[in-house]
Amino acid sequence: MSKTVIQVDGLWKVFRDFWLRPRVHALKGIDLQVNEGEVFGFLGPNGSGKSTTIQILLGLQFPTRGKVSVLGSDPGSVECKKRIGYLPEDSVFYPFLTGREMLSLCARLSHVPKNDRDMRVEALLDMVGLTAAADREIGDYSKGMQRRIGVAQALVHDPALVILDEPTNGLDPIGVRQVKDWIRGLKKRGKTILITSHLLSDVEEVCDRVSILYGGKVQSEGAVKEILEHQGRSEWITQSPGEDQRKELDRAFADQGVEVFSVDTSRRTLEDKFLETVQSAREDGQETEGAEFGGQLPAFLSGPEESS
């Protein structure tokens, strides 16, 4: 049985004003459990309590009531901080530092061994496709490039738990695809990932389980496959049948008493078309000042039992 990485029981958070009068009841008794090696989606409309929950899990805010345990420790403890990687929703990086300096700073602040530091920074820059722009100041980066550097800094200390707040926010389709690939790659290496996003299709694609919040309460929770399953319906993708074959199939379904709701021509996604076009331009040797195609996850990102 897999270990529990995040355990939240009856979590309440009340924001108070200067006179300590209750101002906002952000969380009203949330229960949550995230297991090791799982990609967990944390969903909800604006103001539903997602960010507050994450801030509490990170130890930045203190719960009003309830129990929270992250990686077996109290949130905010040194042990816990050592093993968490976090990508904030807003770009909060120093605009006057270069991408390389920012990653190096994060590595130093996270006590990454000196002899490992440069190797990790270069590997992550390569992963996020920012090697060519590594010596430009972050203030000059586009929003998507800042997001990429954000992903890189979250991984620099090889964390066991990665919390990604809106990871695809501001990214181009190539970046979105890459982030999803990285998330899958991290899962394969046994990392636990908690994601919040408003792009539900992305969450659906990569998450094992999701929790949907509204009004500070968990409204629905479960495995993606289970909660999205349309009871009593199924989808087949086949080679396009000819007119006669189509009539034959309709008849066969009718004979068996199976109702057909819709039949449509299969189409590629716009994302696929976009990626194909950019890839083609790249192969033609056209240059860009922005982010390049990123690489694979670096080798230093270890499995859960090896990570510090």
Next chain:
Amino acid sequence: MSLWISTPVALLLLWGLLAALQFVVRRGGSLAAVTEVMVAEVWRRRFLPIAGLILITGLVCLPFILGVDSVDPDDRRTLLQYGQGWTGLVTLASILVMGCSTLADERSSGRLGYLSLRPGLSYRWLPGKWLGMICSAMILLIPATWLLISQITDPEGRWDNPSTVLPVSAEQFSVTAEDVEFFLLLKLEESPLEWGQYSDEEGRARARQLLQREARSVALGATAFLDFTLPEGVVSESDSSDSMRLSLRPALGKAHRSRVARLRVSGEDFSRDLLVTNGQRISLEIPSGLVRNDKLSLEVKFLGAVAEEVVIPSLYWIDRNAVELQVPKGTFAESLIRSQLLLLARSAFVAALSLAVSTFLGFPVATLLVFCFLLAATGGGFVGAFEETGPQTMVDPRQESDSRKVIDLLALGGEKIVHSLRDWKLSSRAEQVSAGEYIAGQDVWGGVFRLAGVWSSLALLIGSFLLSSQEKSTGDDR
């Protein structure tokens, strides 16, 4: 040294120091990383280059603005006074704004919350930033000191490093506890009715007051003894070309403001008659042969007013430095560097205070608060101006009321706070440097220890505690 040479050297120093600093801190751990970011912040946001340019431009233009020539001793004093004032003003103001803006910006942008996720950073954050700010202050102060030193030239226009003097106060002004007890007993014998009405404490205070006044005055025709103890070896160290001087500033009383009196200073086979004017400083050369075992004894006889129709009953030494022996010791450059070290210690304290205050206040309010502190501390000279309760003070019955007691208590608290600011006030040595006085090493290290050590550590500790106990956010939505 020509400004055409010293100015580019100062600018090169500014740039070179920054490059050297970045090279050094890049190799350190997490504390050095915070320091590096702080230095990068003030440099790349153009804060340090602009402050440095303002500082250097001001110092370069100062001789032209003031219309002074550094060869003349009086002009040199003016130049040094304004130069050090300008350096202190620009450095402290820069550090204040740096300290208040950096943390306030990080708090409001959510960067502080994000960065505090790094393990063990809460208690390294403020010290790291503080070190960065001290380095920034050094980057400003070193070129400024170089410019000040290089502007002092001799009559031929060559760089000059004149010697400084160590002022030694006369010993006879100090009143011991035994003196007070003896005087009190004498007075109780002489006039028991007058002195018997005071309590023990009041009697002693009054006796001390009278003795101190007496010790500082010389009656007409009387002789006062001036005993000086020189720091060990100071006479043998001094250059034979520079001799000791006795500096006097007598007060002849309000009625004789513009009068001139005669004074005789003597010791062993030495004797000089002087004409002194009320409140005017006069000095005379003292042969070093009079010093025996680092001790010098002189006699001062008050011979009365020059004009026959005027009677001046006594003269009085008002200030603490009204009588002092000026012994040659050290050089100007040495003193200036020591004074700048104290300015660095003051900068360190302002940096720590700004950081501590901006852990819970926004930029404008934090700046205002620290600025008010600086004003209060600079005016710390009014510490002694509080009314002293002596034996002659009448006790007003209204003082016994509860409200009065509360007010008195608040006033006492205020006085304690203001009194504690004297460390700040005492750590300013710019006046002495411009007056050509020697700055003792123990003054410097004492000031550095108190301001940069004790007070700064206290401020950083409080700031770090506040920072670690606060709720934070990684966005600006809360």
